[in-house]
Amino acid sequence: MLPASFVRQGKKIVAIGRNYADHVKELRNTIPKEPFFFLKPTTSYVESGGKVEIPRGIVAHHEVELGVVIGKGGRDILQQNADLHVAGYALAVDMTARNLQEEVKKKGLPWSAVKGFDTFTPIGPFVVRSSIIDPHNLNLSLKINGAIKQNGNTADMLFRIPRLIEHVSSIMTLEEGDLILTGTPSGIGPVVSGDEVDCALADSTGNILTTLAFTA
Amino acid sequence: MLPASFVRQGKKIVAIGRNYADHVKELRNTIPKEPFFFLKPTTSYVESGGKVEIPRGIVAHHEVELGVVIGKGGRDILQQNADLHVAGYALAVDMTARNLQEEVKKKGLPWSAVKGFDTFTPIGPFVVRSSIIDPHNLNLSLKINGAIKQNGNTADMLFRIPRLIEHVSSIMTLEEGDLILTGTPSGIGPVVSGDEVDCALADSTGNILTTLAFTA
Ligand SMILES: [Mg+2]
Ligand SMILES: [Mg+2]
Ligand SMILES: [Mg+2]
Known part of the structure; x- marks a missing residue:
């Protein structure tokens, strides 16, 4: 498969939680000692220019995130070899049913539905790794x-x-085509029907590398 | 894709929790008012005859379950049309890192890692729908x-x-090739290194429809 077709051919989305301290604070969570993650189904992708559907009764929050597209698959990959497995990046939004998430967190239930509604992962175009000098x-x-x-x-x-x-x-x-969502900085909040959402990824000089837009 | 190749080509595993009252009781959980589920990655499949790897420090429990293989994909499928979307079945075990699960439940964290280790979904061969008269x-x-x-x-x-x-x-x-795991009856417990595990699915006359075996 071509890395650029990860949206259609990839099998999983692994989304990291609580990876920015200011976001951890705004949700009154604690800083994790090691990374944790949840899975989103690839059926939740909606490409840039599309529409996020917010189900009735759902408070849907935006979380803008850097996505990492896996090129070469592997297991037990060491940090020092990780770069070899990255094909590129994509700008993404991890839409979250915040009211349902508060409920499942209290009950100790899984997050899959809360994070997995159709159209809950708006995704920008593939950006080849070589075009980004420093992803951090x-x-x-x-x-x-x-x-x-x-x-x-x-x-x-x-x-x-x-x-x-x-x-x-x-x-x-x-696996090739998997996406890792790397967490969101602070400022999360609701997206409501009729909203126009515009995201951008820029380098340290302010140069825009890629954008993602959707309506709700 | 052929439904029989769901293990290699399917994209997601949707696993239902607490779907048998006696199992709900043994884990001291409450009977759910509506179904709930979590996602397992397809990288957790291991085919019959294979080996389940139990990571160090993990208490791995077996949960034998009937798997439903989706043939025709769809969304907002009504109960009365659901049969049209079923290609067949497979016998499966939803391996669970029970000690980690107790921790994440207390903390309100996702279940994805707990359920998603490589080899944590032993899976039997595809059984075509027409060969099973009553899946219930x-x-x-x-x-x-x-x-x-x-x-x-x-x-x-x-x-x-x-x-x-x-x-x-x-x-x-x-989507075509997705698997729904329908929950486990009571009797769950640990699988330890060296164990030989044998599962069977039989009809009401005692006729064995399919089997699944693995070692740990
Ligand atoms: Mg998945
Ligand atoms: Mg997120
Ligand atoms: Mg189970």
């Missing part, structure tokens, strides 16, 4: 109807990409 | 080193297959 110095922003809501930098990840790849692949084999 | 009257059994540990009947499911398909597809699109 990128600005991630999200606007709703032109107003800035999230504006963070991947330098603030608690666990960096090689550590995430090592951790995930120590539990489950990573 | 099947005996599910699991033996360890010849001693019977689980012995239940799919008649005791709290939510039957059409209801499960309706529920899951109201949240996430089902």
Whole structure:
């Protein structure tokens, strides 16, 4: 498969939780001692320009995130070899049914439904790895109807990409076309029907590398 | 794709929790008012005859389950149409890192790692739908080193297959090759290194429809 076709051909989305300290604080969670993750189904992808469907009764929050597209699969990948397994990146939003998430967290139930509704993973185009010099110095922003809501930098990840790849692949084999979502900075909040959402990924010079737009 | 190749080509495993009252009791959980589920990665499959790897420090429990293989995909599938989407069945074991599960339940964290280790979904061969007259009257059994540990009947499911398909597809699109694990009856317990595990699915006359064997 071509890495650019990960949206159609990839099998899993592994999403890291609580990977930016300021986001951990805003949800009154505790800083994790090691990375943790949940799975999203690939049926939750919606490509840039598409529409996020918010089911009735759901409070849907945006979480803008850097996605890492796996090129070469593997298991028990060491941090120092992780780069060899990265084909590229994509800008993504990890939509979350926040009201349901609060319920399942209290009850100790799984997060899969809360995170897995159809269209709950808006995804931008594939960005080849060689075009990004330093994935840990990128600005991630999200606007709703032109107003800035999230504006963070991947330098603030608690666990960096090689550590995430090592951790995930120590539990489950990573395959070509899998996507790792690396967590969201602070500023999360609701998206409601009619909203226009615009996300951008920029390098340290302010140069925009890729964008993602959707309506709700 | 051929339905028989769901293990290699399917994209997701949707596993139902607490779908047999006697199993709900043995884990001191409450009977759910509606079905709930979690995702397992397809990288957790290991075919009959294979070996389940139990990571160090993990207490791995067996949960024998009837798997439903999706033929025709769909979303918002109604119960009365659910049969049209079933290609067949497979006998499966939903291996669970029980000690980690107790921890994540207390902390309100996702179940994905707990359920998603490589080889944590032993899976039997595809059984075509037409060969099973009544999927809600099947005996599910699991033996360890010849001693019977689980012995239940799919008649005791709290939510039957059409209801499960309706529920899951109201949240996430089902695709050809997806597997739904329909929950486990009571009798769950540890599998340890060196164990030989044998599972069988039988009809109401005692006729064995399919088997699944693995070592640990
Ligand atoms: Mg999956
Ligand atoms: Mg997230
Ligand atoms: Mg189970």
